[in-house]
Amino acid sequence: MPTYEYKCKDCSLIFSLQQPIWARLKGATCPGCGGQNTERLISRFTSKSDDSCGHGGSSGPFC
């Protein structure tokens, strides 16, 4: 089951929630204040960065 990160717009609490994929459409309830005014954050996971490589045309495959 994937984990989603939410941020409460009311109390600015950031929390993560395990939800099935279908449930993310319904949003989440803030565990801090119980409000429904939450937004899902795009979870950023560190993958191979394309930004640091491939620019400038430097020599050598360092990535």
Ligand SMILES: [Zn+2]
């Ligand atoms: Zn809240």
